[in-house]
Amino acid sequence: METKRQPDREVFSRNHRSTPVVLGLLLLLGAIVSLSLGRYGVPAVQVVRILLSRVVPLHKTWTDVMETVVVNIRLPRIVLACLVGCALSATGASYQAVFQNPMASPDILSASAGAAFGAALAILSGFSTFGITIMAFLFSILAVGLVIVVSRFAPGLKVMNLILAGIMMGSLLSAGTSYIKLVADPSNQLPAITYWMMGSLSGAKARDVAFITIPLTIGVIPLILLRWQVTVLTVGDEEARTMGINPHRLRTVVILSSTLLTAASVSVSGMIGWVGLVIPHLSRRIVGSAFQILLPVSMLNGALFLLVVDNVSRNLLEVEIPIGILTAFIGAPFFIHLIMKGEKAV
Amino acid sequence: MNLVVRNLSFAYDTGGDILKDVSFQTDHGEILAVLGPNGVGKTTLFRCILGFHRRYRGSILIKGREARTLGSRKLSSDVAYIPQSHGHTFNYSVLDMVLMGTTPSIDPLSVPGKRQKEAAYDALARIGGEHLATSSFAHLSGGERQLVLIARALAQNAGILLMDEPTSNLDYGNQTRILQQIRLLADDGYTILLSSHNPQQALWYADTILAMENGSVAAFGNPCEVMNSNLLRTLYGIEIALVHSDYGTLLAPRMFGDSTGSRGEPLHATMDR
Numbered sequence: 001m002e003t004k005r006q007p008d009r010e011v012f013s014r015n016h017r018s019t020p021v022v023l024g025l026l027l028l029l030g031a032i033v034s035l036s037l038g039r040y041g042v043p044a045v046q047v048v049r050i051l052l053s054r055v056v057p058l059h060k061t062w063t064d065v066m067e068t069v070v071v072n073i074r075l076p077r078i079v080l081a082c083l084v085g086c087a088l089s090a091t092g093a094s095y096q097a098v099f100q101n102p103m104a105s106p107d108i109l110s111a112s113a114g115a116a117f118g119a120a121l122a123i124l125s126g127f128s129t130f131g132i133t134i135m136a137f138l139f140s141i142l143a144v145g146l147v148i149v150v151s152r153f154a155p156g157l158k159v160m161n162l163i164l165a166g167i168m169m170g171s172l173l174s175a176g177t178s179y180i181k182l183v184a185d186p187s188n189q190l191p192a193i194t195y196w197m198m199g200s201l202s203g204a205k206a207r208d209v210a211f212i213t214i215p216l217t218i219g220v221i222p223l224i225l226l227r228w229q230v231t232v233l234t235v236g237d238e239e240a241r242t243m244g245i246n247p248h249r250l251r252t253v254v255i256l257s258s259t260l261l262t263a264a265s266v267s268v269s270g271m272i273g274w275v276g277l278v279i280p281h282l283s284r285r286i287v288g289s290a291f292q293i294l295l296p297v298s299m300l301n302g303a304l305f306l307l308v309v310d311n312v313s314r315n316l317l318e319v320e321i322p323i324g325i326l327t328a329f330i331g332a333p334f335f336i337h338l339i340m341k342g343e344k345a346v
Numbered sequence: 347m348n349l350v351v352r353n354l355s356f357a358y359d360t361g362g363d364i365l366k367d368v369s370f371q372t373d374h375g376e377i378l379a380v381l382g383p384n385g386v387g388k389t390t391l392f393r394c395i396l397g398f399h400r401r402y403r404g405s406i407l408i409k410g411r412e413a414r415t416l417g418s419r420k421l422s423s424d425v426a427y428i429p430q431s432h433g434h435t436f437n438y439s440v441l442d443m444v445l446m447g448t449t450p451s452i453d454p455l456s457v458p459g460k461r462q463k464e465a466a467y468d469a470l471a472r473i474g475g476e477h478l479a480t481s482s483f484a485h486l487s488g489g490e491r492q493l494v495l496i497a498r499a500l501a502q503n504a505g506i507l508l509m510d511e512p513t514s515n516l517d518y519g520n521q522t523r524i525l526q527q528i529r530l531l532a533d534d535g536y537t538i539l540l541s542s543h544n545p546q547q548a549l550w551y552a553d554t555i556l557a558m559e560n561g562s563v564a565a566f567g568n569p570c571e572v573m574n575s576n577l578l579r580t581l582y583g584i585e586i587a588l589v590h591s592d593y594g595t596l597l598a599p600r601m602f603g604d605s606t607g608s609r610g611e612p613l614h615a616t617m618d619r
Contacts, residue, residue, distance in 0.1 A: 100435045228457040232446045234436050242396055244422035244450035289436035292457050
């Protein structure tokens with residue numbers, strides 16, 4: 001028999017409160033280090049001064065080249081890496097919660113397959129880089145929209161229908177993408193499609209950052225506001241309902257928001273796998289499953305993870321390694337490690 | 347009356363009536379045990395009261411208001427549901443689990459705050475489980491889980507508690523402990539509806555029995571008055587004798603033979619009828 005003791009109410013409620021702060025500081029530090037790393041090295045002190053000079057007047061101790069490299073080349077890419085990592089992890093955590101399934105990933109409703117099809121179509125039609133992004137975004141939204149519509153009209157379990165419709169749509173779209181590859185010009189279009197699908201943040205511009213910031217903001221706000229409702233939903237539709245939750249409505253809102261996040265990030269970065277699956281798992285090990293804390297911690301971890309991986313992608317070899325390949329190389333063995341280690345208590 | 351059910355009938359889109367003309371009522375401080383074999387409509391009855399099925403005929407009045415007209419949020423502030431203890435996909439601390447009960451009382455766009463945490467601790471203290479607060483729900487024993495789920499319902503601050511077979515999957519000691527806890531809650535003024543597969547427990551702890559057979563009410567009333575061998579034979583298809591003793595009425599199923607008393611014939615010979 002356990003001895004009854006008066007638990008310290010305060011200690012427990014403060015349990016994980018410091019985790020997001022620590023992760024936030026790590027992210028800031030990581031960003032500064034990343035800004036100084038690269039073929040043209042810029043000392044970290046100069047990086048800080050260059051950034052600060054934008055808000056407060058500072059005596060110029062750096063060269064114009066340093067400023068161009070840091071502000072125009074590296075900063076958009078680093079911000080983009082953080083945003084994409086953040087968005088994919090938020091989607092993964094949300095999907096896992098509302099599908100009550102820890103195996104759900106951002107691809108499950110065919111958002112990535114839709115984006116790939118849209119991008120391939122745009123490349124085939126000779127669109128500009130920005131046109132490719134827009135097409136990928138639209139087709140990603142369209143694909144998930146169709147999945148939701150199909151599942152609505154099917155009888156039976158809504159969650160199961162969504163997943164089945166997602167698998168169907170995914171395979172239909174990848175068949176379409178394969179066909180586009182078949183008819184694409186093998187000397188320039190085919191490599192462009194293949195490279196896009198590997199996922200990369202190279203050539204990120206301030207314009208890309210501006211483009212995805214809007215859907216990311218629109219998508220993430222409902223998730224943050226509904227964080228406690230989503231926690232309650234994870235115990236099952238019926239139980240959640242007896243505690244005053246409307247499961248179908250909540251799930252639909254979360255899926256729509258998450259789709260905006262995935263579509264926006266995939267459209268600028270291509271297919272970056274594993275982040276949305278591994279990062280929520282890792283975060284669950286740190287702070288437990290309660291979505292109200294899991295969501296922010298997953299977002300920060302995702303940003304940090306993609307930032308680090310992007311540094312490897314930029315700096316490891318003379319030729320840049322597409323980040324999608326690296327996330328799989330790092331993500332898959334790490335996931336195996338998490339499985340081997342077993343469940344965390346809470 | 348806290349809960350009044352009048353001429354309730356319900357059928358799924360396909361098929362005949364699962365519930366036929368069910369009427370009963372129950373009030374503060376009462377334990378109502380719903381008895382009946384599997385598939386008799388106990389779960390469907392609960393689902394109607396919980397607002398999962400709104401296309402029922404007849405009426406379900408919860409504190410005087412028709413259940414089908416109440417949204418899930420409103421309904422959940424009057425009726426709390428305690429499922430059978432089971433595992434969840436994701437694991438939570440006991441405190442988080444109990445905190446979920448406070449959901450109907452907070453703004454849908456906020457998270458439980460200090461007041462809700464106090465309410466959760468109070469609910470845990472009430473069932474003697476405050477020491478479990480920081481434990482992991484998944485690592486609790488079946489009896490402790492059931493207690494935590496009861497605490498979650500108490501944190502919900504609803505006057506009516508619906509319990510789905512609260513003692514199933516529990517060992518004998520825990521069954522009794524849970525039932526004692528439920529009795530205390532009823533004495534504190536809660537209205538408690540529980541489904542049970544154990545008529546003996548109903549005799550001991552319930553104030554009222556609702557016996558169901560094929561979707562209709564076979565008997566409704568005080569356990570001592572309505573429980574008899576005929577009713578038990580109708581419900582379960584076996585012979586059970588009632589033994590009146592200083593410790594209340596005890597049920598004694600015949601282990602061998604049928605009512606003619608031919609000893610030595612194993613039970614399974616009469617089970618298929």
